[in-house]
Amino acid sequence: MKKMKKWFIPIIASVTALCLGMLLVYPMLKMAPHDIPIAVLSLDEGANTAAGSLNAGNMVVEKIMDAGSSSGEVSKVEWTRFTNEADLQKALDNNDFYVAIIVPRDFTASLVAAKTGGLLDKVGELVGGISKLNEGATALSGGLSSVKAGSDKVSSFIDTAVAALKNGDVKAATQAIGAAKVTSSATNDGLSKLETASGTLAGGVSKLAEGAKSFSDGASKSNTNLLTLSADTKSAVKLIINQGKNPTVASSLETTLIKMVGSSGLSYDIEYLNAIPSDMGTGMLQVILMILTYISAYATAAVIASKLKPDFSIRKGRIKSISIQLLYSAGLALGIGFSVAFIVHTVVGIGIPFIDIALFVAIASFAFQLLVISAIDWLGIAGMIVPVGLLVFGMGVADLPYEFLPNAWQNLLYPWTPLRFITEGLRGILYLGEGFWNSSSQALAIVVLIGLVGLCTTIVKPIRKSE
Template sequence: MNLFKQKQAILAPLLVLVVAIIFSLTLASSVNPTPKNLPIAIVNGDQGIQVPSKGNVNIGDMMVSKINKLSKTNNGEKPAIKWIQVSSEEKVRKGLDDQKYYGALILPSDLSKNQASLKTANPSPIAIKILVNQGKNTTGSTMASQMLTHIVENLNLTTHTQIFNELKKNVSSISVKQAEVLSNPIVANIENVNAIGTHTANGNAPVTLITPLWMSSLIGAVIVFLAKKKTQTSNSISKLKVIFEQLILGVILSFIIGFGITLMAKWIGFTLPNFLDVALYLTIAYFCFHILISAVMSWVGFGGVGIFALIFFFSGSLIGMPKELLPAFSKDWIYSWVPMRFGADGLREIFYFDKGLSMSHPMSIILWIGIISLLALSLSAFKPKKEVVNQAVTMK
């Protein structure tokens, strides 16, 4: 028998090419990841000063204008930073806790006053505060910190050059104290907000824990599905009974995996904010993922496994990245809806934002996934068997 006459052999090149293309698409997020519209807050608290010949002068306004100019691009692309002006530091900190910003730049109330003092014999440096929202995303917050530091360095150099040029025109010498302050007229005070702490995989603990949970829910759902197929069900009532037993088994698996992964994480050395909160969250997430996969397989059969395997491969490299670094395809068509991402986001709020086991946005999404999946799984009890469908088609 000639191998090349077999249908599988003829289709092999096409199938292999399709698989290669699908898995190559998972690399899209790693090709030149550059930030676009990274949300960073800016507060201009400068009160300004009265200058006899100019009236009220607000150096803070000038700096904000300078910062916006530095951040603009000339090629029409989206800027790296999306500046969001906020009225006070208190509101900024609330926004950081709500994960609205990766960082913030706080211009002090005495900015203009200290700027003017740089030209006197008793100068005061300008202290600008940089807030870095570490817990939101390690990669994103690190980028925000680097960009904010770079901006302050540019402002520092500009101020240094400007003041020195003015002094050279008006004075022949400066004091040691002036020279010391003018060498670094703007001081950046960096503060990590919602810090990731130590032993959290550099802030990637949520992704690290949700990955085995997802794979466990997939494998668990497959095993239960295969066991379910061996049960003898003659009507919808008996099918519902089996589904109820399936749910009980799912609950048991959820507690085993949820608490098991948490125990392993503690044993490995992860710093857990609260053991019970993490374990219960993982238990709930596992159950909802388990029911989701079970519901899909109850309608489309064993082929549903491929769907969730693809979800894992496509989203595994995405959920740990800030969405502002992702290409449009990955952000809009994968990151925006994958269940694993919501699972990791919920853990992030427990780990770094002191939310505990609460009805957060990620938690509500996960619960809705579970509720809708439970409904779909229950309705599958009323799906006619294939034999019945085939007989009806034959009779026609």
């Protein structure tokens, strides 16, 4: 049986290692973005046009959301539409969104102003036509009045001449006829002016018709396809990119949304929230620090557990041995914290918050060491399954954004995996302005308590002579 066991153990070990490796890389192989949170807010106050009230901001929001929902690159976006700036700012402060899209207050007004600016010439033509019409109408009215007044006077003079002839007063009749001739000449002038006024009026009517048609065509064009204006004529849409939430995801979304908004013909301004300092590279520093913390804590704990292990064949001296393990672990964790911070800050030359990183890494290292030491003290070499399991099940959760994880990893592993707390805590310090004592370090403090309980309970571990 022992000979058979000798041949099967390597096979079992190989298959086990392969399975564990598969579990380690499975989240990376199956990652697919879904429910990526993006906020949208339209502050547009709208505008009144010849066709009625218009709010292009709402049109833009709907267009962007439709484009994002149908896009292959951002196919699993979870859009949240806000109604006011205060609620959106609160959500951004809480780090709830990767991106926020804001349509400005004067968006519609800028579109209408730009589109109707070309109507000013049309309005001028229309006003010119109306002025010409008024001029012709005034002249015509004056001409008609002059002709009517002259005609009335001619008739009066003729009546006077006829009456004078009947009375035999030839002189008076001759004077009346002379006055009638003079008045008739003035009336002919009035008729001439009337003809001229009629021409002016006709020209004014034609001018008015042309201006009215030109204005009508321009107004019709101004009330359609407002979103097809050039970018220079529009009030810019604001894109707020939250780099600190996850630098990799934020960068990918920035590229995609710029393409999407640009294809919509909109101008845009970009504002970075929790911006990544240039000397921190692509934003993977928190993952690198997490790996350094894990490896150093794992190696330190394994040495402490093997070299300073209590003698479990007797009960005497267990408390002392456990206390020595605990003190060594705490001291070395603090040394690891400041060493990691020194390497990154001084040796590599990256401007990190030195003290906060050092203390946070020390807390994380202490938590992992206690878990490993207590597991090995209880289970012996089999206790190595604890650090291996934490790495296998925790690496994908720590490395990938929540929205990229398979559902099983989201539901079963994400809530408790210690490696995730390390990565998120480091991200908070590096990019979000948090101190070493944050929500992740509080979660790691619970891990410390679990490790302490595991280590201290080895005091009552049954005596085994084989040890």
